[in-house]
Amino acid sequence: xxxxxxxxxxxIRSPNLVDQVxxxxxxxxxxxxxxxxxxxxxxxxxxxxxVSRAPIREAARLLESRGLLxxxxxxxxxxxxxxxxxxxxxxxxxLCLERHAMERLAHACTVETLAxxxxxxxxxxxxxxxxxxxxxxxEDLTFHRMMIGATGNRRLLKNFDDLAHELRLCITxxxxxxxxxxxxxxxxxxLLDALKSGEPAxxxxxxxxxxxxxxxxxxxxxxxxxxxxxxx
Numbered sequence: 158x159x160x161x162x163x164x165x166x167x168x169i170r171s172p173n174l175v176d177q178v179x180x181x182x183x184x185x186x187x188x189x190x191x192x193x194x195x196x197x198x199x200x201x202x203x204x205x206x207x208v209s210r211a212p213i214r215e216a217a218r219l220l221e222s223r224g225l226l227x228x229x230x231x232x233x234x235x236x237x238x239x240x241x242x243x244x245x246x247x248x249x250x251x252l253c254l255e256r257h258a259m260e261r262l263a264h265a266c267t268v269e270t271l272a273x274x275x276x277x278x279x280x281x282x283x284x285x286x287x288x289x290x291x292x293x294x295x296e297d298l299t300f301h302r303m304m305i306g307a308t309g310n311r312r313l314l315k316n317f318d319d320l321a322h323e324l325r326l327c328i329t330x331x332x333x334x335x336x337x338x339x340x341x342x343x344x345x346x347x348l349l350d351a352l353k354s355g356e357p358a359x360x361x362x363x364x365x366x367x368x369x370x371x372x373x374x375x376x377x378x379x380x381x382x383x384x385x386x387x388x389x
Contacts, residue, residue: 188290263351277296281300
């Protein structure tokens with residue numbers, strides 16, 4: 158049912174094969190080694206990773222539940238291709254979660270939390286400077302996860318973790334989502350400055366701008382690319 162496919166993975170040997178395979182496939186999608194709409198080869202991936210087809214199948218189902226893949230009867234699994242409306246919905250939900258977190262932290266952001274977030278911005282900038290796209294994405298999400306985690310609301314954090322899988326896919330749909338390390342630092346320091354102020358309105362304004370810029374850039378870029386791809 159599946160055609161041969163190899164993307165140069167290292168062989169996996171681990172007791173947690175499904176999770177390991179899922180991590181490898183997620184990274185490959187983030188790096189653009191699989192493109193939106195591309196069909197995955199169960200046989201090729203099993204050969205490349207040095208595992209049987211069973212963990213490939215289970216990992217694909219896991220990534221489908223995370224919104225990274227879609228399945229088609231008798232055809233297999235494909236990388237999910239989001240349209241502009243779906244992207245807008247994802248960023249809208251992200252804004253709701255992070256806006257609530259920022260407003261809560263405005264009243265209760267400790268010196269220790271601010272120091273930890275400041276350090277994470279430095280880690281993020283190092284990742285951006287290294288040229289590793291996957292690392293930059295993960296460190297960026299880590300910053301926002303730390304911010305939400307600082308609220309102490311475990312359900313809020315769980316909702317962000319669930320959404321983060323789709324956010325990774327959103328970022329891969331365009332070739333450039335963030336600027337140079339200095340610009341990345343500036344954009345996140347604006348969030349830290351808002352938290353330091355202790356003003357809920359300023360915190361809301363800062364996160365609305367931070368996520369709004371990314372949302373508008375991603376949605377516009379994907380919308381334009383879909384338009385160009387249509388026959389005229």
